[in-house]
Amino acid sequence: MTYCLRRVGARPLEFTGVELGMAMSFNPELPWWYEFNIFRSDSGFVVSIKRFHVSEDETDYCRAWHFSDLDAAMSALESYDAAQDVPVGRHMPPSDATAAELAATAFQLRAEIAETRAHFASLVGEFLHDLDET
Secondary structure (H helix, E strand, O other), X not given: OEEEEOOOOOOOEEEEEEEEEEEEOOOOOOOEEEEEEEEEEOOEEEEEEEEEEOOOOOOXXXXXXXXXXXXXXXXXXXXXXXXXXXXXXXXXXXXXXXHHHHHHHHHHHHHHHHHHHHHHHHXXXXXXXXXXXX
16 A cells, blocks of 8 residues: 655655554543654654644644664654644743743743653553553
């Protein structure tokens, strides 16, 4: 099957291959969720990581990479830093914010980064655990 993954900040990644596995973290209580896919392509392996949003005001996006071997693909999946997916814009305080407001904003941003990292790491961990049991 031929795939064409539209990536944020990069040209689409087009390849012929087959999907080996996927995991999705949809939870109706969260405003966003992740999905990742691992493909075997004609020339190696592809990992795609997608972040979807419940709100139509947010843009869903995909990041994807090609790797020559499965170890490199799995390493990239395990080391992906989901902090880059946290939108900073909504944590921008007004220009006249007090020091306390700036500190509170920084704590909110850190908390969201920690939650996002933990969420994605949990998804990868569950996927790898399920692989280990099969």
